[in-house]
Amino acid sequence: MTEFLQALILGLLIGGVYALLASGLTLIFGVMNVINIAHGAFLILAAFVTWSIWRATGLDPLAAIVLLTPLMFAFGWLLYKITVGPIRTAPPAASVLLTFGLALFLEGVMGVIWGNTSHSVRPAYSTDSFRIGELFLPKAQVYGGLVAIVVLATLYLVLMRSWLGRAIRASAVNPQGAELVGVNVASVAALTFAVGVGSAGAGGAIASVLYPFLPGSHYQWIARLLGIIVLGGMGSLPGAVIGALCLGVAELMTVTYIGPEWATGVPYVFVFIVLLVRPQGILGTRLRQDVATA
Amino acid sequence: MSDAGATVVDDGTLKGGSTPPARAPRTGLRSPWTAVVAAAVLLLALFPVLSDDLYYQNMFILSMVFAIGAVGLNVITGYAGYVSLGQGAFIGLGAYTVGLCVNKIGGSPWVWVPVAGVVAGGIAALLGVVAMRARGHAFVILTIAFLFLTQLLATNWDSLTNGTGGITLPIPTWSVDYQYWPFYYTLMGLLAASLLMSWWIRRNKFGMGLIAIREDEDKAATVGVSTPTYKILAFSASAVFVGMAGGIYGYYIAFIDPLGMFNILLSVQIILSLLLGGRATLWGPVLGAFIIEWLNETSNNEFSGGNARLLIFGGLLVLVVLFMPRGIIPTANHWIERWRARGQAGLAGERLTGIDLRERAAPPPAPAPDASAPAVLEVKALDKRFGGVRAVDGASFAVPEGSITALIGPNGSGKTTVFNLIGGTMSPDGGEVWFDGQRIGGKPPWRRAHLGLGRTFQITRLFPEMTVLENVVAPLGEFHLGLLGANAVSGHEADRAEELLEFVGMKKYRDVRAAALSYGQQKLVELAQILMLDPKLILLDEPAGGINPTLIERIGEMIRELNSRGKTFLIVEHNMPFVLGLCNPILVLARGQTIACGGPEEIQRDPRVLDAYLGEDFRLEQPVGA
Numbered sequence: 040m041t042e043f044l045q046a047l048i049l050g051l052l053i054g055g056v057y058a059l060l061a062s063g064l065t066l067i068f069g070v071m072n073v074i075n076i077a078h079g080a081f082l083i084l085a086a087f088v089t090w091s092i093w094r095a096t097g098l099d100p101l102a103a104i105v106l107l108t109p110l111m112f113a114f115g116w117l118l119y120k121i122t123v124g125p126i127r128t129a130p131p132a133a134s135v136l137l138t139f140g141l142a143l144f145l146e147g148v149m150g151v152i153w154g155n156t157s158h159s160v161r162p163a164y165s166t167d168s169f170r171i172g173e174l175f176l177p178k179a180q181v182y183g184g185l186v187a188i189v190v191l192a193t194l195y196l197v198l199m200r201s202w203l204g205r206a207i208r209a210s211a212v213n214p215q216g217a218e219l220v221g222v223n224v225a226s227v228a229a230l231t232f233a234v235g236v237g238s239a240g241a242g243g244a245i246a247s248v249l250y251p252f253l254p255g256s257h258y259q260w261i262a263r264l265l266g267i268i269v270l271g272g273m274g275s276l277p278g279a280v281i282g283a284l285c286l287g288v289a290e291l292m293t294v295t296y297i298g299p300e301w302a303t304g305v306p307y308v309f310v311f312i313v314l315l316v317r318p319q320g321i322l323g324t325r326l327r328q329d330v331a332t333a
Numbered sequence: 334m335s336d337a338g339a340t341v342v343d344d345g346t347l348k349g350g351s352t353p354p355a356r357a358p359r360t361g362l363r364s365p366w367t368a369v370v371a372a373a374v375l376l377l378a379l380f381p382v383l384s385d386d387l388y389y390q391n392m393f394i395l396s397m398v399f400a401i402g403a404v405g406l407n408v409i410t411g412y413a414g415y416v417s418l419g420q421g422a423f424i425g426l427g428a429y430t431v432g433l434c435v436n437k438i439g440g441s442p443w444v445w446v447p448v449a450g451v452v453a454g455g456i457a458a459l460l461g462v463v464a465m466r467a468r469g470h471a472f473v474i475l476t477i478a479f480l481f482l483t484q485l486l487a488t489n490w491d492s493l494t495n496g497t498g499g500i501t502l503p504i505p506t507w508s509v510d511y512q513y514w515p516f517y518y519t520l521m522g523l524l525a526a527s528l529l530m531s532w533w534i535r536r537n538k539f540g541m542g543l544i545a546i547r548e549d550e551d552k553a554a555t556v557g558v559s560t561p562t563y564k565i566l567a568f569s570a571s572a573v574f575v576g577m578a579g580g581i582y583g584y585y586i587a588f589i590d591p592l593g594m595f596n597i598l599l600s601v602q603i604i605l606s607l608l609l610g611g612r613a614t615l616w617g618p619v620l621g622a623f624i625i626e627w628l629n630e631t632s633n634n635e636f637s638g639g640n641a642r643l644l645i646f647g648g649l650l651v652l653v654v655l656f657m658p659r660g661i662i663p664t665a666n667h668w669i670e671r672w673r674a675r676g677q678a679g680l681a682g683e684r685l686t687g688i689d690l691r692e693r694a695a696p697p698p699a700p701a702p703d704a705s706a707p708a709v710l711e712v713k714a715l716d717k718r719f720g721g722v723r724a725v726d727g728a729s730f731a732v733p734e735g736s737i738t739a740l741i742g743p744n745g746s747g748k749t750t751v752f753n754l755i756g757g758t759m760s761p762d763g764g765e766v767w768f769d770g771q772r773i774g775g776k777p778p779w780r781r782a783h784l785g786l787g788r789t790f791q792i793t794r795l796f797p798e799m800t801v802l803e804n805v806v807a808p809l810g811e812f813h814l815g816l817l818g819a820n821a822v823s824g825h826e827a828d829r830a831e832e833l834l835e836f837v838g839m840k841k842y843r844d845v846r847a848a849a850l851s852y853g854q855q856k857l858v859e860l861a862q863i864l865m866l867d868p869k870l871i872l873l874d875e876p877a878g879g880i881n882p883t884l885i886e887r888i889g890e891m892i893r894e895l896n897s898r899g900k901t902f903l904i905v906e907h908n909m910p911f912v913l914g915l916c917n918p919i920l921v922l923a924r925g926q927t928i929a930c931g932g933p934e935e936i937q938r939d940p941r942v943l944d945a946y947l948g949e950d951f952r953l954e955q956p957v958g959a
Contacts, residue, residue, distance in 0.1 A: 074470050076418075076477075122651060126658075132416045133654050135473050136608065139418060140650025143601060147643030155639070258597060262481050265474045273470065304485045310478040311463055318466045 041173045046291040048176060052184030054287025056249065059187040060242035060260075061267040061279040062194060063235035069211040069274035070231040073123065073134040079261030080145040081236050085111055085243025086160075086252050087153050093160050100160045100248050101186050107240040108190075115236025119229045127228060142257060149254035159251040183245045190241045191280070194234070198276070207231050211274065259303055266306025269313050272323020281321055282309075370616060381517050390513050394585060396626040397520040398424070401578040402599075403606035403618030404527040409571040410604070411613035412540055413564060414547025415472045419480035421599030423453040423572045425591075427579025429487060432500040432589040442502060442584040443519075446577050453576020454569045461565035468550070484595035499590030502583060516585045520578060524619070527574035532615055534570070538826060539817040541799070541807040543567050544613070548796035555756055556808035557782035557866055566817075575603075601646050602629065608653050611660030620661060706733040709769055709870050709901050710755065716763035717750050717925075724750040726925030727764070732870065737892060737902040739912045741936075742922035743946050748905045749791055751922065752872055755903075756788045757781045769869060783811050787868030791875050791905075793855040797848035801839060801858050804847050805830035808865040833861040837891065853880040860891065870901045877908040889915050913937070921945065 064078045085107050089100045098106075122141065126133045164178040198204035209217040210227045218224050246252070246260075267286050271278025286306060293302045313320055381390055406420045427449035434445040460479055464472050487494045494500065507515060534540040542563050545553035554560050583589045602625055610621025628649075632641040657664055708731035717725040725747045732738045742748050753759040755766055757778035766774045773781050795804050806821040819826050834840040837857040842850065847858065856876065863871060876892070877885040889911060892902055906912050912919060913933040921929040921936060923945035929936060936942055 068470075072470075074473060122655065125655060129658065130414075131469055132410075132414065132473075133658060135416055135418075135470070136604070137651055137654040139601075140647045140654065143643050143647030144651060145647070147640045147647055150640035150643065258481065262477060265477065269471065269474055300489050301485075304482060304489075307478040307482040307485070310474055311482075314463050314467050314471055314475055318471060 042295055045174050045176075046295040047288060048174065049180055050288030050291035051284055052176075052180050052287070053249065053291065054284035055184040055191070056187040056242060056245050057263065057267055057287055058280040058283035059191045059194070059238055059245070061264045061271070061283050062191060062276055063238035063242070064264050065268045065271070065274055065276060065279040066198075066207070066238075067232055067235040068268065069276075070207055071123075071127070071134070071228050072131055073138065073232075074131075074265070075232075075235065076135060076138040076261055077141040077145060077257075078138075078235070078239055078264055079257035079259070080142040080149075081111065081115070081239040082243035082246060082260055083252055083254065083257045084145055084149060085240040086247035087149055087158065089244040089247045090153075090158050090160050093162070099162055100244050101162075101182055104186065104190065104241045104244045107244045108237045111240025111243075112233045112237030115239075116229055116233035118236070119232040123232060124225070124229060127225065142261070146254045146257060153254070155253055155255065157251045157253050158247075160247040162248065165248060179248045183249050187242065187245050190238070194238055195276070197234075203227075203230060207234075262303075263306045266309040268320075270309045270320055272320030275320070275322040278320055278322035285309075366616070378521065381512065381514050385512065387512060390517060392626060392630050393623075394513055394516050394520060395582075395629075396623045397517075397524050398578045398582045399599075399602050399606050399626055400619045400622035401520070401524050401527050402575040402603035403610070403622050404524070404531050405571040405573070405575045406603055406607050407531055407571075407612065407614075407618050408534060408543070409564075409567045410607060411618075412534065412543040412547065413567045415469060415564065415568075416604075417476040417568075417571070418473055418597075418600055418604065419476035419478075420571070420575065420603045421597065421601075422480040422483045422595055423457065423575045424579035424582060424599050425483060425487065425594035426453050426456060427576035427581075428583025428589045428594050429494065429500075430576070431580035431583050432502055433493065435502060436500055442580070443515075446519075446580040446584075449580030450573045450577035453579070454573035457572035458565055458569040461561075461568040464568075465561040465565065480595060480597060480600060484591050487591035487595060494591070497590060497592070499588055499593075502587045502589070504587065505584075513585070516581060519581055523574055523578055523581070528615065528619070530570065530574070533818075535613075535615065536820055536822045537817065538806065538809060538819045538821045539563065539566070541803055541821045542809060542817070544799055544803070545796050545807045548798055549794055551758055551778075552790070552794040552796070553807070554778040555758060555782060555788055556862060557779050557812075558807065558809055559777070559779040559812055562812070598642070598646065601650070602626070605646060605650055605653070608660055609649070609657075611662035611664070614660070614662045617660050617662040706735055708732060708767075709734040710903065711767040712751070712755065712764070713767070714764040715751065715754055715761055715766065717747075717754055717759065718762050723925050725754065725761070728922060728925060728927050729764075730920050730927045730930060732901060732903050733918070734869075734901055735896070735899065736918065737896050737904065737916045739916035739919040740903060740905045740922060741907070741909075741912060741919060746922045746945070747925040748922055749874060750925075752788060752874055752905060755781075755872060756786065779809070779812075782808070782866055782868070785867070785869035786872070787863030787866045787870070788872035789856070789859045789863060789874055789876065791878065793852065793859050795847035795850075795855050795858055795862070797846065799847055800844050801834065801847055801850070802827065802830055802843040804858055805833055805861045805865050808862055810866045830861070830865060833864045834858070836864070837861045838887070853884045856880060856884075856888070860888075864895075868900070870903065871895070873902060873904045873906075875906055876904060877906055877911045885911060 060078070060082055064075055067073055067075045088110070089103045089107060092098050092103050092106065093100055118141070122137060123134060126137060162179070164182070167178045169176045169178060169181060198207060206217065206222045206227045207230070209220070209222055210224045210231070214224045217227070250256075263286065267282035268279055270285060271280070271282030286309065289305050290302045293305055377393065380393060402420055402424065406417060409415050409417055430449040430452045431442050431445040434440070434448060435442050460475065464475050467475065488496055490496070505515070534543070542553065542558040545556070545558055546560055546563060550560055583594070606621035606625045607618045608621065609624060610619065611617030628645055629642060632638055632645050635641075653660070659667070710732040712731070713729050715725050715728045716723070728747065728751060740748050740751065750759065754761045757773070757776060761774060765772055768781065768784060768786060771784065773784065796807065799807065803821070806826055809816065821827060831840060831843065834843055837860055839854060839857050839861065842854065847855065850858065876888050885908065892904075892915060896902060904912070904916060917932050918930055919933060919936045920927055921939070921942050928941045928945060929939045931939070
């Protein structure tokens, strides 16, 4: 029972971090119909930058979010302007291939700068745990999960309360309609991409404390995040949160009861099951296009 | 069934089946390439004999493995438009099949190579079943998940695969004098076989259906293309040869492990080859594979691989998507075509002959339908809601066999929605649709097309990148595998398509891309396209909308002509003179319900109809604008 409870709580905490990362991915998909395969590479890049800052200054990786988010936001905006933007009206396959290319390129860049060895950020508290009854909860996971929830809540506030948020949501639901009421969908798309990459920055900084990483880790991360948004329903923010919590718990349960070597397989199984049983995911409607209006 | 279609146009003025129709000279650019391709093939075939340079022999062997992968990928990605990022997994699956069979059962690796093909094709088909209901994006994600899942299984299933320890294969037993020849020539044979398959698919009805899916999947379904079956077959076909090549590749490098065999870079190399060379072309994937493998070797030698390879592949992928999305061969063809076409005028539109509006008497109004004619289509209490809007609210009507029935109604009365429900592109929330004595409510669109239901769309939906002839050949009137393999470029199906094009007066345009046609021309081609299905009932959504009066009259004539040959029509139209002169009975739809049904005279006087169009308190008390 203790074992189960421990896996459940840790799963939910890590699920919070996944939720933050998957939100950015699903947001980009919702507004632009682009599957950003480079999302994993963005978060690993953020993790490396966090590592460098931490090594140079000793700045706490969770505090580094304040730097990483705007930095990655700017990077995302710039990258959008140079690469994704020009093919905004091209068939969807083009953007998948493009972001896949970006992911490979970034992997190469990170390999050149930081080397292809495993890195991890280890602040002082990384070896401590909270002890509640019989539960051992590593401090890094607890802090990481809580910070992710705070950042995610901020993202939600921005989306629900600000003009930009309304413009983003309007562009996602009906781009032509949004254009008609004065939303510049092209620049909203750029900002959305930047917000998505910014959230990957925050998530990457948190992830750097939780998991060791190397440039090639981005494949595992993108697989995980894709599994989440397929489960939750592509383009749905609440779906991403639900999917992320499910995946977090399912991974921890797999680690506890089946074996850690199988944990990476959980998102792939998610993808297979969802596409067989409910292609639109839990809350999504977009995947099922075969009954769309003629 | 198909013969009946030919009789539609089988009168004295039109070409019968006996005389082969004259063909316009092809605008293809085969000739300059033929010599280049022949020389390249010859060089490749003779290379090991002429030179004993093992470095290049090795490079060509690897190039051919990726070329086979890219030619296969072309079937699903180039033709059908579904991007697979996990195609490299089939190399791994093939290699593991051969490795495991040799180690667990024994025998020569060569014996197991065909088995590797079967395994890869079979697994691809299963994956296709999973992806059957998914569209583009979900398919991409599925292929990524599939690649990583196979890698995970190969890593963790120790008892079968020996995990990360990998499997070794026996060293070749032939004399060292023969170097890698057996690998080299077997791969060359496989490459030839996969090219032959690609060439054949591009020319048959199956290939036309795949391209139709790429261009407009929903529309493809309405012209009888059973999209799930097509996609599953295509994905399976894309994997068979690369599975076999993977088996040979495993034997060639003699060591099989999860990291090497399921490396995502294998997939990258395959997809990059296809993109760079040119999607949906025959030779593009091969050209791309040789260039990419050369780059790969160069990056290994000059920059010791690793990160350099990632930078080159990743950067190239980005550059190709941004600056040469069509690939080398289509881009080159495009330039050559422009250079050749300089100074020539385009194919101009042609006056439709034989119609002079001033001198012609109005055609007789359609006769009242035979009262005893059975209903070919019957709609009972049909419902469709969009959120709170009841677009169709208990509509019931019947279309008598042999009639030209009109469905009219004010804007927003639910006419197109009714069409979508009948055609199967939407599913109703309630009610029944009966066609030719069968309840078809739950059937997918292609099944309805096979039963004899053809429809056009309000805004024409041709497959833009296909030629006019290909557009007309693509529909599938009934499903059987023999017909999928039927030649679509020449032979019976193409002749039928040409006859239909002649009937609608568009034969001159047979090799023009559909996207280049005017709106009216597209309407004509779309009509020919659904006639290819040899439908019993033809649903036309605004056939007279947005085209000039001469063409409207011509379309009216064609409808009468087809009707006299036994086709039943259901027409949605706003052009009242057109409807009143052509159709009987006329059904009136308002607020999602059928409010009236009768002949033209009756309908024009029906107070409910006037009310629905004009509103009950409509009084023209003073001239508008006064």
